[in-house]
Amino acid sequence: MKSSEVVKREARADCESCPLVPERREFLRSMSAFALAAISLSLPIRSATAKVLSSAVAGRKLLSYPVPATDGADIDRGNEVILVRYRNEVFAFNLSCPHQNTALRWNETDMRFQCPKHHSQYQPDGEFITGRATRNMDRLAIRRDATNNIVVDPDTLYRSDEDAAEWKAAVVKL
Ligand code: FES
Structure with missing residues (x-):
């Protein structure tokens, strides 16, 4: 042995x-x-905290964020909002994947969003790249106010397949 x-x-x-x-x-x-x-x-997956503003419409809230200083994604999990600064433009997205509402993740190395459930991928501006989803990420209404902050309306959501013009226009140019 x-x-x-x-x-x-x-x-x-x-x-x-x-x-x-x-x-x-x-x-x-x-x-x-x-x-x-x-x-x-x-990977600097940043978390964002919004200041809640009063809305002209009762029962609705508006969210205020400082302009992100650099390109990347700021995730506000509490309000289910993703704020993205990319190539001098700022976008706000619903946190959920448009396929089956799974929370999306940001991959800073590849500069894209990835869904952990069925692996759909999206460009930083929300455009669909690949996967089971059938449309771009859903954008939220966004504007810049007089104090230079980004104001997002989390209750006004634009789908690229149903609201194409609004979806395209939902951007703040820096
Ligand atoms: S839930 Fe995101 S691809 Fe299916």
């Missing part, structure tokens, strides 16, 4: 020609996991 140390030594010797010996493979696997974790940590 061979000891476990002998078995390991023989296994190592058998694998001299392997592209990667087990220890090296394990080391690289753990390094990859570490690298992925580092990349994930470096």
Whole structure:
């Protein structure tokens, strides 16, 4: 009967020609996991907090955000709003995927939105790229006020398939 140390030594010797010996493979696997974790940590998925403004329409609220200082996505989970600054334009989106209402995620590396449920993907301006969805992300009514803040109406939602002109116009140009 061979000891476990002998078995390991023989296994190592058998694998001299392997592209990667087990220890090296394990080391690289753990390094990859570490690298992925580092990349994930470096993704600035920002969270936004809105100031709630009174609306002219009773029972409705308007949300006010400072203009994002740099390109990226600011997610306001409490109000289910995504604010995006991209190439000198600002958009507001409903947080839900237009396919089956799953909360979308922002991938800063690929500069696109991804749905975790059926993997639909969207451009930063909400245009559909691929997946099961059948339209662009739903935009919310948006404007810039006199104090230079972005004002979003979370109750006024534009679908690209039903409100094409409003959807296209729902943008603040910086
Ligand atoms: S819920 Fe997003 S693609 Fe289906």
